[in-house]
Amino acid sequence: MKKHETFADVISARGIERRDFIKYCSLIGTYLGLSAAMVPKIIFAMETKPRIPVIWLHGLECTCCSESFIRSAHPITADIVLNMISLDYDDTLSAAAGHQLEAVRKQIMKEYKGKYILAVEGNAPTKDNGVYCMIAGDSFTNVLKETAADAMAVIAWGSCASFGCVQNARPNPTGAQPVHKIIKNKPIVNVPGCPPIAEVMTGVIAHLLTFGKLPELDRLKRPKAFYGTRIHDQCTRRSFFDAGMFVESFADDGAQKGWCLYKMGCKGPTTFNSCAGIGWNEGVSYPIKSGHPCIGCSEPNFWDNGPFYTRLAEIPFVGTNSNADKIGMVAVGAAAAGMAAHAVGTVIKNKRSQAETTEKED
Amino acid sequence: MARLYEEQYVWRLPVRIYHWINAICITILFPTGLYIASPIFSPSIGEAVWYHQMAWIRYIHFGTAFVFLANFLFRLYWALFGNDRYARFAGFQPWKPIWWGQPFKDQLASYLFIRKDEPNYCGHNPVAALTHFLFVFCGSIFMLMTGLAMYGETNTGGFIDTLFGWVMLVFGSTHAMHTMHHLVAWLFPVYLILHIYAVVRHDIVDRSSTTSSIITGYKHRVEECPEYAD
Ligand code: HEM
Ligand code: SF4
Numbered sequence: 001m002k003k004h005e006t007f008a009d010v011i012s013a014r015g016i017e018r019r020d021f022i023k024y025c026s027l028i029g030t031y032l033g034l035s036a037a038m039v040p041k042i043i044f045a046m047e048t049k050p051r052i053p054v055i056w057l058h059g060l061e062c063t064c065c066s067e068s069f070i071r072s073a074h075p076i077t078a079d080i081v082l083n084m085i086s087l088d089y090d091d092t093l094s095a096a097a098g099h100q101l102e103a104v105r106k107q108i109m110k111e112y113k114g115k116y117i118l119a120v121e122g123n124a125p126t127k128d129n130g131v132y133c134m135i136a137g138d139s140f141t142n143v144l145k146e147t148a149a150d151a152m153a154v155i156a157w158g159s160c161a162s163f164g165c166v167q168n169a170r171p172n173p174t175g176a177q178p179v180h181k182i183i184k185n186k187p188i189v190n191v192p193g194c195p196p197i198a199e200v201m202t203g204v205i206a207h208l209l210t211f212g213k214l215p216e217l218d219r220l221k222r223p224k225a226f227y228g229t230r231i232h233d234q235c236t237r238r239s240f241f242d243a244g245m246f247v248e249s250f251a252d253d254g255a256q257k258g259w260c261l262y263k264m265g266c267k268g269p270t271t272f273n274s275c276a277g278i279g280w281n282e283g284v285s286y287p288i289k290s291g292h293p294c295i296g297c298s299e300p301n302f303w304d305n306g307p308f309y310t311r312l313a314e315i316p317f318v319g320t321n322s323n324a325d326k327i328g329m330v331a332v333g334a335a336a337a338g339m340a341a342h343a344v345g346t347v348i349k350n351k352r353s354q355a356e357t358t359e360k361e362d
Numbered sequence: 363m364a365r366l367y368e369e370q371y372v373w374r375l376p377v378r379i380y381h382w383i384n385a386i387c388i389t390i391l392f393p394t395g396l397y398i399a400s401p402i403f404s405p406s407i408g409e410a411v412w413y414h415q416m417a418w419i420r421y422i423h424f425g426t427a428f429v430f431l432a433n434f435l436f437r438l439y440w441a442l443f444g445n446d447r448y449a450r451f452a453g454f455q456p457w458k459p460i461w462w463g464q465p466f467k468d469q470l471a472s473y474l475f476i477r478k479d480e481p482n483y484c485g486h487n488p489v490a491a492l493t494h495f496l497f498v499f500c501g502s503i504f505m506l507m508t509g510l511a512m513y514g515e516t517n518t519g520g521f522i523d524t525l526f527g528w529v530m531l532v533f534g535s536t537h538a539m540h541t542m543h544h545l546v547a548w549l550f551p552v553y554l555i556l557h558i559y560a561v562v563r564h565d566i567v568d569r570s571s572t573t574s575s576i577i578t579g580y581k582h583r584v585e586e587c588p589e590y591a592d
Contacts (some may be wrong), residue, residue, distance in 0.1 A: 218518065219531060228518045244415030248405050263401070270537040272518075289404075296537060305537040311399060311540045324541055325396070328548025335552045339559040345475050346563060353478060 005086070007209070008047040021046075028206040031199055031278065032215065033225045036320055045210040052209060053108050054115040055147055056090035059140040060133045061122025065158040069202075071281070076296045081334070085117070085205055091135070101267045102136045109150050117208065118151035118186075120144065120161045120179050123168065127175030144182060153214055154179060155204060156352065159297060162190035162222075169303035170316070171269060180221065189214045190221040192273075194297035200276050220300065228300070231268040233252055234276035234310035236289055250291075265309040267296030268290040368583040372484050373575055377449045380437045381576050384498075387430040388550050389503075392534040395422040395547050401427065427509055434502050448485035454495065461488070480567050484581060498554040501546060513537070 011021055025046060028037045058066075087093065089105045097106060108116055125132035130139030149155055156179040159165040167176035180188050188317035191204055204223055207215040215223040228357075232238065240246070240260035247254040247261050260266070268276075271294055290295055293309065296302040305313045312323040373381075397419050405413045441451045455461045455543060466488040471477040473489060481487060507529050515536065529562030533539040564572045568584060575581045 040559055050386060133538035144589065155547055219527065224519070235515055242415075243413040244403065244405055244419075245413075246401060248404070267537060272515075272536075298536060300535040301538065302535070305535060305541070312544070313537060315545065324544035324548070325400070327545060328551070331548055332551050332555065335555040337562070339555055342473075343559070343563070346567065349475055349478070350567070 003315060005051055006049060007051055008030040018259075023208075027199075028057055028203055031203045031225065031343055038210075039301045040212045042206060046206075049209060051086040052152075053088050054090075055105055055108055055111045055116055055151075055353065056087060056093075056119040057140075057147060058091055058120065058135075059122030059124050059144065059160070060174070061160045063092055063121070063321075064195040065121045066071065066090075066159075066199070067198045068193075068198045085209075088116075090165040093310045095119070099151055100138075101272055105147065109147065115152055117153055117155060118148050119157055120156040121157040123160045123164055123176050124179050125167070125174035125176045126182075127173070130173040132176075141182060144179070144355060148183045148186055151186060151191070152209065154183055154190055155208075156180065156192075156221075157201065159192045159194045159302070161233065162192035162220075163300040164192060168301050169301070171215065174201055177276075187214050188221055189217060189223060192220075192222060192227075192298040192300075194302075196298070197226075197274055197278055197280065200274060210222075212348050226274045226278075229272065229274075229277070231271045231273055231288070231294055233274050235260075235268055236276065258291075261291075261293040264293045265295075265311055266293035267299070267302070267305070267308075268294040270305075271299050275300040370484055370581050370583060371579055372448050372581045373579045374446050374449065375579070376436070377446065378579060379472065380433055380440070381432045383429065384437075386427050387433065388554075391430060391443060392428045392547060392550055394419050394426070401546055416501070424513060427513070428505075430502070431506055431510075434506065445483050454491050456492065456495070464491075482568050482570065482583065484550060486581075493553075493556065496557075497549055501549045501553070503554055504546050505543065508533075508539050509544075511539060512543065538569075 008021065012018070016305050022043060025042045026036075029036070029042055031066055034042075056066075085200060088108050089101065091097075091101060091164070094101055094104075108324045121131075124130065124139075124141040126146055130141040135141040135143050139266070153254070160176075161168060161179045164172075164176055164178045167174065168178070177285060178190075180190070189204060191201060193200070200223075203226065204215060207223070215225060218224050218225075235261045237258060240254075241262055244261040245254060245259045247259045248263060249255065251265070262269070266288065268288060275294070276288070279289075280286050295308045296305065299305070304316065307314065310323075312325060315322045315327060316325065318327060398416075401419070403414055404413070405415055415520055440446065440449055444450065449522065451469045465481070468477060469481050469489045472480055483490075507526060510522055510526040511529035514520060514525070514527050515530075517523060518527070530536055530539050561572050564570060569582070571578075571580065571582045
């Protein structure tokens, strides 16, 4: 392990020009919503601060976060993202394996006690003593707790680590729990998305490096800079939404003309993310722009708020094909039927009591 | 048989005004809300900016929602501080076992045809009070809290979001909150059926002018006058 190397050292050793380095720093500053005056601070931090050692754990997950991370948009980011931090342990990307790799994790935990960052991709199945995800002979839940104990902060990458994603969708057979349900006493930042946008991931790390603390977080512990706005409010198709011009089927005229995908089940109105701003794949596009409704992948429980292609969600515990309108109409029907029956009852009752009084009078 | 009608002033003006503003608001909120969820008319001639159709429907929903809110707060004030024995919350104490006592049981038994007589109340009978509490009071609070939380999301960290944004945490996600706002919206038509039926039925059964009382304020107590019996 190389020690006290700065990020700038690493990239210059790689032959990356200073010009590109400055560009990258400005870009990150912009994404983070910092003023231009802060950019020198980012540059200074990158040039002088030793790289932060990072332990990157993989629990129950699909590795799409890693895939996204290594595809950051800026021309030199393939290098930057992997070198900005000192990614000392990552069982997916490391050359080392087995006991060797586990030894590295233990070593970092000891040498950088309280100084390293724990990045978690995936979550922990807690049922049956965590047997549904075993790493190096131990349950992931234990590995996670052990590694978090001496971390400076925890980054929960992706919807799995942040909220649970598909693993803890109903009925959650493995008892999968997101990181914040297991680690209680550490600063945690959630970076949801399936996967999160690469620039968002590097942005969070750049912030940590520059300021030595987590960025400002919202109620769901997400960085406000990236998750403060709904996709719907930044969407390129929003004018069609306001006009009421909707795609009715993927084959119709509206679909070709790029109308709003609301009626195709778009979850943009209930999803906080930067897709419509930063975009994907070097800012080329994002799902809605490409003609597919947003599935809300960065929202908690998005699998349970489906189906993906209808606007109205299924109602939990009532079952598939239920929705608020169907249940509501049944309730209204039941009320109307009940009242009709009661009216008949009232008429019968009145007839009887009338008969009784006449009997008495007779 | 002759009958004597005793006039009673029950619903004072603030209560009547509240009632009708509330009725109008819900009549607007429910269909606009359903339309927001399932917009069925799609204008397809001309430019998007000409129509603002969806925007208008949402605007009407939100505008009405704030009238609904103000009206609700006004009624709350009247219930807590108004000097109005028929509109006050003071008598409504379902947390005390005694509230569920004989009057409540008698009224319920009467509605269920177990008792023959029809108890007569000037204000709300206990079963009606409970129904109002569940549907109108709790239902409105639920719609207001979830509605304002959704409304605030356009401007996170803004005034409304700061006050009501936390409501989302109760549902786990914004989408689940939309779903519940939508589901609970159906309480209102269900309530409407129960409400109108009960009012008209009372009017017919005990001839107490319940229906017109919410316009005039007056109910009538009916007494048989045996001395005039023919
Ligand atoms: C009797 C009262 C109300 C009824 C029956 C009602 C009904 C509805 C319905 C059915 C929806 C569609 C939900 C969906 O599927 O997304 C809706 C949406 C909404 N309502 Fe209400 N609502 C009521 C009161 C309120 C109040 C008091 C507010 C407060 C501002 C409010 C704000 C909203 C918002 C922000 C939306 C989401 C609109 C969108 O996603 O574009 N509602 N309402
Ligand atoms: S496509 Fe989706 S996010 Fe875009 S305006 Fe329509 S509903 Fe909103």
